[in-house]
Amino acid sequence: MNPPVVITEDNGKAYFALERLAAGAPVKAFECRIGEYADYLREDALRAQADHVAQTWLLRERESHRITGYMSLIADAVKLSTAEKELHKLDYPFKTIPAMKIGKLAVCEAFRQKYRGLGTYLIYQAGRFARNFITPYCAARFLTVDADVEHDKGVLAFYQKNGFAPNAELTGKHRKTISMRLDLYI
Ligand SMILES: CC(C)(COP(=O)(O)OP(=O)(O)OC[C@H]1O[C@@H](n2cnc3c(N)ncnc32)[C@H](O)[C@@H]1OP(=O)(O)O)[C@@H](O)C(=O)NCCC(=O)NCCS
Secondary structure (H helix, E strand, O other), X not given: OOOOEEOOOOOHHHHEEEEEOOOOOOHHHOOOOOHHHHHHHHHHHHHHHHOOOOEEEEEEEOOOXXXXXXXXXXXXXXXXOHHHHHHOOOOOOOOEEEEXXXXXXXXXXXXXXXXXXXXXXXXXXXXXXXXXXXXXXXXXXXXXXXXXXXXXXXXXXXXXXXXOEEOOOOOOOOOOOEEEEEEOOO
């Protein structure tokens, strides 16, 4: 078996197209090792988009047109402590800072043998959307996520490798998710 192709910011476009979810997309074939994430794409994502509560973007392999991963993006705000604000050089009296959130992120299990870096590439694209398409109209300083450690503890390391830090305010011992942020401008 060939070694997996490592997908990066530089070569991603040659292998994949990022498309907004639309009726007729082959979502039924999407498999994820955590069933909930496949179910969301198959059953809920289109309605959420029509209701303007989440925008879903599909990562489609150019060669096969298959859906290799997806992310659902929503507007957000994150509460930071004084120490956290200092870390980000944010000298404001407000606790709440605007953000864009990755509401859902998943990679198709079958493609994790063929490619490495798909999850990382989706995060890169989410950051690019926030910086290039949202910011000119509406501020979003952070990319945020609720890391789903209930289903997979390792996902915390995945987000940390991608530059996310846990937020003091919403990180507790018994939480099913860990609120995390990535500064889009430092
Ligand atoms: C989490 C997920 C999106 C990661 O996608 P991916 O394409 O496998 O991730 P990448 O190849 O970009 O991984 C980047 C790094 O994180 C590590 N990593 C990825 N997923 C990991 C996990 N679940 N546990 C521990 N480390 C992980 C990789 O080993 C890699 O490390 P390296 O750079 O040292 O080699 C994918 O595993 C997935 O779809 N999981 C199920 C759904 C899910 O948990 N979504 C997140 C909910 S918040």
